[in-house]
Every structure is written in C-alpha cells, then in structure tokens.
Amino acid sequence: MDPTRASYFGPRLFVVAALAVAAWANVFKTGVANTDEAGIVLELPAQVGDWSGIGLLFCPDRSCGGQFTEAQLAGATACPKCGAPLGNMNWAERSLLPADTGMARKYYLRPGGRDPLHATIVLSGDDRSSIHRPQVCMTAAGHEIADERIIRIPLEGRAEPLEVMVMDMAKTVDSPDGAPAQYLSYYAYWFVGKGRETASHVERMLWMGYDRVFHGVSHRWAYIALSGQRLPRSDAHLQTIADFASRLHPALLKPE
Numbered sequence: 001m002d003p004t005r006a007s008y009f010g011p012r013l014f015v016v017a018a019l020a021v022a023a024w025a026n027v028f029k030t031g032v033a034n035t036d037e038a039g040i041v042l043e044l045p046a047q048v049g050d051w052s053g054i055g056l057l058f059c060p061d062r063s064c065g066g067q068f069t070e071a072q073l074a075g076a077t078a079c080p081k082c083g084a085p086l087g088n089m090n091w092a093e094r095s096l097l098p099a100d101t102g103m104a105r106k107y108y109l110r111p112g113g114r115d116p117l118h119a120t121i122v123l124s125g126d127d128r129s130s131i132h133r134p135q136v137c138m139t140a141a142g143h144e145i146a147d148e149r150i151i152r153i154p155l156e157g158r159a160e161p162l163e164v165m166v167m168d169m170a171k172t173v174d175s176p177d178g179a180p181a182q183y184l185s186y187y188a189y190w191f192v193g194k195g196r197e198t199a200s201h202v203e204r205m206l207w208m209g210y211d212r213v214f215h216g217v218s219h220r221w222a223y224i225a226l227s228g229q230r231l232p233r234s235d236a237h238l239q240t241i242a243d244f245a246s247r248l249h250p251a252l253l254k255p256e
C-alpha cells in the first residue's frame with residue numbers, strides 16, 4: 001500500500017464515508033416523517049453514581065442577583081430578597097437566550113463534599129440559536145483556554161464510547177490580598193440530537209443542515225455541560241468527568 005496515498009485519502013474518505021453511511025442509515029430507519037423532537041429528557045437526576053444533586057434557582061433581577069438552593073427555599077417560588085418569581089436561568093442567561101430555551105441544572109457533590117461539579121442541560125427552542133460554540137462564551141467571560149481535547153468514555157451496554165470535549169481553562173482573578181491569582185477550571189460538553197450524539201460543534205452543524213435539507217426538520221438539539229475546578233499540572237479532572245458522564249448518560253436517554 002502506498003503510504004502517501006493512504007495518509008492523503010484516509011482521514012478524508014473516512015469522514016465522508018462515515019457521514020454518508022450514517023445519513024443513509026438514518027433515512028432508511030426513520031423515513032422522512034420526523035417530528036420536531038428532542039433526543040434526551042430535560043431533567044437531571046437527584047443521584048448520579050455516588051454524587052447527590054442540589055437544585056438551584058435564580059432571581060431574574062440583575063440588581064438582586066439572588067441564587068438559592070431548593071433546600072434554602074423550602075418550596076418557595078419567589079425570591080426571598082426581592083419577591084421576583086424565581087427560575088432556573090440567571091439574569092444573563094435569561095437576557096441572552098430565547099424564552100423557549102429549556103434548561104436544567106444541578107450542583108453535584110460526592111460524599112464528604114468531594115469532586116463538586118455543575119451539570120447543565122440546554123435544550124434549544126424554536127429558533128435554534130440557544131446553542132452556540134461554547135468556546136466563544138468562555139473566552140468572552142475572560143477564560144483562557146489552556147487545553148482542549150476529546151476524551152472517549154466507555155459506556156455500559158454500548159459498544160461506542162461517549163465522546164466528550166474537555167476544555168481546561170484559566171482565568172486571572174484577584175486574590176484576597178490583592179495579588180493576581182489563577183482560577184483553574186474545566187468545561188466539558190457533548191451535544192445530543194434525536195438519534196445523534198457528538199462532541200463536535202462542526203459535526204452538529206453539519207447534522208443540522210443535513211436534517212433541514214433532506215428531512216425538512218430542524219431537531220431540538222441539546223447540549224450537556226459539566227464544569228468544575230481543576231488542579232494545576234494534573235489531569236485528575238478527566239477521570240472525574242468520565243466517572244460522572246458515564247453514569248449520567250443512561251439517565252438522560254428518552255424512554256422508547
């Protein structure tokens with residue numbers, strides 16, 4: 001085999017072939033009578049492995065900025081500080097996202113408060129603009145992306161691993177003594193459409209275009225994001241993400 005030929009054609013052909021086969025399989029399997037459905041449930045479980053989830057609610061008023069756990073509210077639906085009706089988006093999200101955007105979020109902790117992380121599901125509404133490239137939001141918020149890679153997480157009962165994009169981020173903040181300090185965090189995500197799953201923003205855009213042109217539908221895509229702090233010069237967070245995501249994934253599947 002000519003190695004030059006293989007390296008030139010190999011990756012391109014593989015991508016084209018994979019898309020073509022997947023596309024054909026989808027047409028064959030589902031026909032064109034698709035409806036405008038989401039690919040996952042918009043609900044985060046109370047328990048993910050040994051992580052326990054805490055629900056968070058936000059005040060829509062920017063000057064108030066109230067943020068409460070469900071336990072603190074004890075069933076109250078109005079902001080204890082200003083009386084505005086609470087919701088699951090903070091004021092920034094509420095002002096940036098279309099009103100019919102779906103959102104679920106929880107803060108998770110392992111016993112002893114270990115491995116705390118935020119999990120968020122954003123489900124696009126009718127105009128599909130709720131989901132954009134997460135890298136853009138992060139850099140706009142002052143985070144520098146130090147590293148970015150896709151990790152493959154084995155799933156029980158499925159041959160293909162779950163692919164998750166993990167960004168390592170660093171943000172310069174002021175420490176209490178006034179000296180600049182580095183806040184190190186991670187942001188991990190993957191996208192889910194009806195019958196589709198990818199960690200790649202570009203691949204998601206290709207699928208959206210394909211479904212629109214060939215099926216006349218625009219599915220409600222969701223993105224699932226996990227975020228938390230990381231240690232300097234350590235990849236320990238990758239294992240945390242893998243442990244959590246492999247247990248969260250089956251809980252988000254839609255019942256057939």
Ligand SMILES: [Zn+2]
Binds near residue numbers: 083084
């Ligand atoms: Zn308030």
